[in-house]
Amino acid sequence: MRLFDFSLKVNGFKIDKAKTALAKIQAKNDADFKTYIEQKKQEIILYHLKHNSFYKALGKSITINDWNSVPVITKRHLQQPIEQRLSNGFTTKNVYLNKTSGSSGDPFIFAKDKWCHAMTWAEIMSRFAWYGIDFNSSRQARFYGIPLDKKGYYKERVKDWFSNRYRFSVFDLSDTAFKETLDRFKSDKFDFINGYTSPIVQFAKYLKRKDVILTSICPSLKVCIVTSEMLFEDDKTLMETQFGVPVVNEYGASELDLIAFENTNDEWQVNNETLYVEILDKKGNVLPYGEEGRIVITSLYNKAHPLIRYDVGDVGVLSEKSTLRKPILKKLIGRTNDVAVLPSGKKAAGLTFYYITKSVIENDGNVSEFVIEQLALDHFIIRFVSKEELSNEQKMVITTEMERYLEPGINVDFERVEILKRSKSGKLKQFISKL
The missing domain is CATH 3.30.300.30 (ANL, C-terminal domain)
Structure with missing residues (x-):
C-alpha cells in the first residue's frame, strides 16, 4: 500500500496529478521550457493583482511586461495576520497552513493552496528518486526536533508512521542516546537518513569513536540527506566515511519548496520547475551568474498566498555554468542577518x-x-x-x-x-x- 501518497490524498493533495504535471514540465525542450517559465511568472502576478488585496496594495507600480518592476517581498511584509494575506476564495480552513522556523529572526505563518502543496511534494519526491528513494516504500531514519507537549508529540509520531520513518530526537546527543540510535539501526532496515546537519554530524563522530561503519550493521542504507544547517566539507567527508553512503545537501524553505538539491554529479541543482530563483544586489538589480547577492524566489504555483520575488534572507551565488533550464547553486553563504x-x-x-x-x-x-x-x-x-x-x-x-x-x-x-x-x-x- 502506498501509505505516503494515501496520506496526502486524504488531506486533499492530488499527488498523482501533481506527479504527472511535473513530469510534463521536465519533458519540455529548452525553448518550450523558457516559454513555460515566462508564462507562469506572468500568470502568478496577474492572479494576485486581481484576487489578493494585500498584493494589490504592494504591487501598485508593477508593469506586467517588466519583471524588474515587480517589488521584492521580505519577511517583514508578511508579519501581519494570515487572513489579511490570503487571496479571495481561500480561508485558513481550505489551505495548507504552517509557520516558518524563525531562524531568520522574522517568523511568520504562511499558506499554500492544496495544488501548490501537492506540486511541492511531487518536486521533493522527484529529487529523492535520484538516489533510489521512494517515500512510499523507503524507510527513513529522521533526525529532527519533536514537540515536547503530549498532543504535538503524538501527532508527529502518527505522521511518522504514515511516512514510514522513525524519528530520533536531536535534543539529546549524548553517547547513551547514540548507543540507542545505533541499536535501532541494527534492528531496523533504514534506506536513508534525513534531517538537520549538526546532530547527524555528531552521530558520525560517535561512530568514529566506536570504530563503526554504519552500512556494516545496516546494509540497506543508501544515502544520507542533510538540510537546514550549513554543511562543511570536512563534516561531509566524515559522514560519508562513517555511514558508508553518499551525503547529499538539500536547501529548502518551508514556505516555498525544495530550493536546491545535490545531484549525482555533486552539483547543487536549483529547483526551476515550481520556483523561479534570482540573485539580486542590495538595490534589487539582477546579478549575473557567478556574483554574490540576495536569494530572491518566486513560487510559481501558490495562488492562496503571494510569494513573488520573495527575499528568503539568504546570500548565495549561482554558478557561471547555470542555464535557465539547469541553474546550479555554486555557494550558499548564509543568512543576510548573520x-x-x-x-x-x-x-x-x-x-x-x-x-x-x-x-x-x-x-x-x-x-x-x-x-x-x-x-x-x-x-x-x-x-x-x-x-x-x-x-x-x-x-x-x-x-x-x-x-x-x-x-x-x-x-x-x-x-x-x-x-x-x-x-x-x-x-x-x-x-x-x-x-
Missing part, C-alpha cells in the same frame, strides 16, 4: 568566525560542537561541548586567529557547557549576533 559588525565598522559574515574556530578546536576530537555569539562590537563568546576543558594555549590560538583574519582588539570568552541550546524545531544556529 553578519558581525567589528569595532572599525568592518563587516564579516558570522560564519567566518565559525570557520576559524572550527579549524582550530575540532582537530583533536575533544570539542564535539560549538556556537559563537557576538555580545558587543569587540566581544564574542564561544560556547562549546567537550570532553575536556580547552587549554589556555588553544584559547589563545583561536583569539589570535580571529584577530589575524578580521582585526585586532577582539575579545573572546569561552564557556564550556553540557549541551547547546537548540531552537524548538531542533536546529542549531552556529552564529548569533546580540547587537
Whole structure:
C-alpha cells in the first residue's frame, strides 16, 4: 500500500496529478521550457493583482511586461495576520497552513493552496528518486526536533508512521542516546537518513569513536540527506566515511519548496520547475551568474498566498555554468542577518568566525560542537561541548586567529557547557549576533 501518497490524498493533495504535471514540465525542450517559465511568472502576478488585496496594495507600480518592476517581498511584509494575506476564495480552513522556523529572526505563518502543496511534494519526491528513494516504500531514519507537549508529540509520531520513518530526537546527543540510535539501526532496515546537519554530524563522530561503519550493521542504507544547517566539507567527508553512503545537501524553505538539491554529479541543482530563483544586489538589480547577492524566489504555483520575488534572507551565488533550464547553486553563504559588525565598522559574515574556530578546536576530537555569539562590537563568546576543558594555549590560538583574519582588539570568552541550546524545531544556529 502506498501509505505516503494515501496520506496526502486524504488531506486533499492530488499527488498523482501533481506527479504527472511535473513530469510534463521536465519533458519540455529548452525553448518550450523558457516559454513555460515566462508564462507562469506572468500568470502568478496577474492572479494576485486581481484576487489578493494585500498584493494589490504592494504591487501598485508593477508593469506586467517588466519583471524588474515587480517589488521584492521580505519577511517583514508578511508579519501581519494570515487572513489579511490570503487571496479571495481561500480561508485558513481550505489551505495548507504552517509557520516558518524563525531562524531568520522574522517568523511568520504562511499558506499554500492544496495544488501548490501537492506540486511541492511531487518536486521533493522527484529529487529523492535520484538516489533510489521512494517515500512510499523507503524507510527513513529522521533526525529532527519533536514537540515536547503530549498532543504535538503524538501527532508527529502518527505522521511518522504514515511516512514510514522513525524519528530520533536531536535534543539529546549524548553517547547513551547514540548507543540507542545505533541499536535501532541494527534492528531496523533504514534506506536513508534525513534531517538537520549538526546532530547527524555528531552521530558520525560517535561512530568514529566506536570504530563503526554504519552500512556494516545496516546494509540497506543508501544515502544520507542533510538540510537546514550549513554543511562543511570536512563534516561531509566524515559522514560519508562513517555511514558508508553518499551525503547529499538539500536547501529548502518551508514556505516555498525544495530550493536546491545535490545531484549525482555533486552539483547543487536549483529547483526551476515550481520556483523561479534570482540573485539580486542590495538595490534589487539582477546579478549575473557567478556574483554574490540576495536569494530572491518566486513560487510559481501558490495562488492562496503571494510569494513573488520573495527575499528568503539568504546570500548565495549561482554558478557561471547555470542555464535557465539547469541553474546550479555554486555557494550558499548564509543568512543576510548573520553578519558581525567589528569595532572599525568592518563587516564579516558570522560564519567566518565559525570557520576559524572550527579549524582550530575540532582537530583533536575533544570539542564535539560549538556556537559563537557576538555580545558587543569587540566581544564574542564561544560556547562549546567537550570532553575536556580547552587549554589556555588553544584559547589563545583561536583569539589570535580571529584577530589575524578580521582585526585586532577582539575579545573572546569561552564557556564550556553540557549541551547547546537548540531552537524548538531542533536546529542549531552556529552564529548569533546580540547587537
